[in-house]
Amino acid sequence: MTDTIAASADASSTPDATTREIIDPATGAVIATVPEEGADGVDAAVAKARAAFEGGPWPALPRSARARLLLRIADAIENDSERLYTLEAHNNGRPITETRAQLSRVPEWFRYNAGLLAAQRLAVLPGDGPYLTYQQRLPLGVCGIITPFNHPLLILARSLSAALANGNTVVVKPSEMTPLTTLALAEILADAGLPDGVLNVVTGGRPAGERLTRHPDVAKITLTGGTEAGRAAALATAARFARVTAELGGKTPVVMFDDVDPGIAAEGAAFAAFVAAGQSCVAGSRFLVQRGIYEPFVDALAARARAIRVGDPSLPETQMGPLISARQRDKVLGLIETGPAEGARIAAGGGVPELSERLRGGYFLEPTVIADATMEMTVAQEEIFGPVAVVIPFDTEADAVAMANENRYGLGAGVWTTDVARAHRVAANIVAGMVWINDHHRLEPSLPWGGVKKSGTGKDAGTESFDDFSWIKSIVVRTAADHVDWYGDADQRRLN
Template sequence: MTQVANGAELHAPTETRSIINPATGAEIAVVPELGADAVDAAVAGALTAFESGPWPAMVRSERARLLLRIADAIEGASEKLYTLEALNNGRPITETRAQLSRVPEWFRYNAGLLAAQRQAVLPGDGPYLTYQQRLPLGVCGIITPFNHPLLILARSLSAALANGNTVVVKPSEMTPLTTLALLDIMTEAGLPDGVVHVVTGGRDAGIRLTQHPDIAKITLTGGTEAGRAAALATAARFARVTAELGGKTPVVVFDDVDPTAAAEGAAFAAFVAAGQSCVAGSRFLVQRGIYDAFVAALTVRATAIRVGDPTRPDTQMGPLISARQRDKVRDLIETGVAEGARLAAGGGIPELPDTLQDGFFLEPTVLADADMQMTVALQEIFGPVAVVIPFDDEHDAVRMANDNRYGLGAGVWTTDVGRAHRVASRIVAGMVWINDHHRLEPSLPWGGVKESGIGKDAGTESFDDFSWIKTIVVRTAAEPVDWYGGAGQGRLN
């Protein structure tokens, strides 16, 4: 059966899509290729579940308990999910295990926020009791990317469900498998029918979801242009939108650190997920005093990274998601060299066993001696490419870090505590890591500024944004009100 909603078959498509293992180029699954009609059916089903189903009206403690059961069920299926995601998006099993083992935390965190939620009582003058209620928005749409499909979904889905919303999910057309597996897990854990719907499809399905008049909020992780289109579509009907978009993350390395230790630590920023992350450290800004030593150490580390079969526990970097993405990254590397950057490491296709010859692999790459005007310093690469640029002093570093249209994340490496806080406060980015990179918690609001998006995913900010506030004013005085008869004229508003 083609299942696109928990407990219900909504659409019988005539078109299908092959899901490819990027490490081998082989087909590993076939899913329905659904479009606008399927989105309409899914939204209608979710709206029915919201208006007449048990989920929004469920006692909060009961809803929280169900989210905790879902978290436990995800843990029980963890090994299956690790392997499935590694096969589907090519990330090494060590990365998927480290990342997906944290997915249950988001369900537990939002269940805790739900259980602890208080309704505000507001101060005011006169014989009045004023209080607020938080109510679910309705049907929410979640559009997820290929690079972190399950974790990014869990961040928004757990918050949306905790608040009593129903949800339509449109996963990346390339990586829907763990999303579909999660749907089965939640259904078996007791999630009522119709609360979550999954529509597998491409661009048409995503556009329709953002434009659908019954969608109260869109949460999207993707490219900046997709986010811009979603923001325009939701603005037309005054729906909410959270968009986590592109990035060109600067990693600022000062000359008070050990260059080898900093290079080995910061390499994670550039090469985790084969560089296919919005917060990938693709711009290394290194102070001149340690510049040559840092480049040398980063080159050694990049060259030593073990590229190969993502299902093997000794693999440190897998393939890119597709041949198209690999070709795009290679073109950008060639552009960087043509514009004057030095190819210090990588840039080619690694030598791998015959079973991986049709995979979409690329060597970890270091482009040194770049400058801020080069294409590779300005454009998001979304591949395993570290661009290294020298700077002179702290003022220079901050200016260069902020000289970009994105503002998602940043890294600062220094042993000077005062400098760490000064620079972090001056960098225009939604998140700054000091002497580390890409660390997150369920309580950490995730999101950027400028063209990196709007709104926050995770944290109480995300939890609260999946509800709306109603203010209720109760007059408690015993005497009657008769404005036109002269009673109660001491105050108009």
């Protein structure tokens, strides 16, 4: 049965809006319908957010009161967590065990940014003469957040909590494929006491996203998506001198040195490559393996890939779910085919698994290991965004660093070694915004998240993100008892 899900009390809806069917990627069945908003819907949402910013209580609310509400929101999310886990797993196909592990951390971002707000200390600046100079931080205004399909709620919470803590109002445009937990979160925040108009959700596709990035009343855009979408957002915001944070593509190198047990290395590689069905910008996708352990590593990783339980995301025993859409699966299959065509070897997977009749309409793909690749191959250069691990041998540390950096992306990287000095040395020389040593995918609210090169600009999370949702005003106060008469007879030594 198909449910019709309204876009919440704070979501925009226009009289002529069409609707979009939301698909369960595990079955191909329609599970909901939502309004398909375009430019008119975005304009209405931005107008509501601007009115809430200019005339509502939120920006002027005492900092302690905003912090308390963010803490109340965190508690409310925890109290409704089982519904959110189930809804997101149903919507984007990520196994319920993975989804529970990820979304259980969402409240941390609201608590972290509430803490930053409560503990924020503003600068008093030194200067010569009888002057007191101090700073204020003020909210930007209306902020737009555009989120992807792969981690819709976590990525939203990362930016939303920082935007709200600073007193901004927000318009969110979730992926048109995975809006359901965003709509549910909007309801949770409203019930927790967030004032009307502070959070607005627009459900729609590219036209809605493009209008949001170009809207003259939007002071900052935070976007997680593809490189072309990020470039378009950067150009649109630059035209009006608005801010932009863009987390974009990745082709994460993971360097495996031969002092690591190949079985242990394969365990780490499987997690890096196949969690979230590889649909993550920091998924381990290029495994650079030193020749001393190359063959046993490939064998161990292939065995791990074949043992992963692919199936129904709602079952706790499932270890990998489907890709988000038929189009994405076809794209990944096409990229896999370039491997053997260019001289690589399929060591595991490479096709569509045989599953139950109920799941045959879903978008499943076998966990795949492509071995004997080289850096020139398509699979070594292109972001695949699916459960595909590409394995490439190397000889020396210098070779590994050069190969890791031989790509247009620079989001994440991994280094596996028992040599502490080498671990730090190699991590320092890899060009990436984040480097994990002997692990992968780890994140904290305090960890600035973002890349370099074509992986984007700016940071999500951490104090960097918190501060970027405000602007600084400097105030200079003359404290001397006398007055200044520049054009009088007194000897003036400074033009101030």
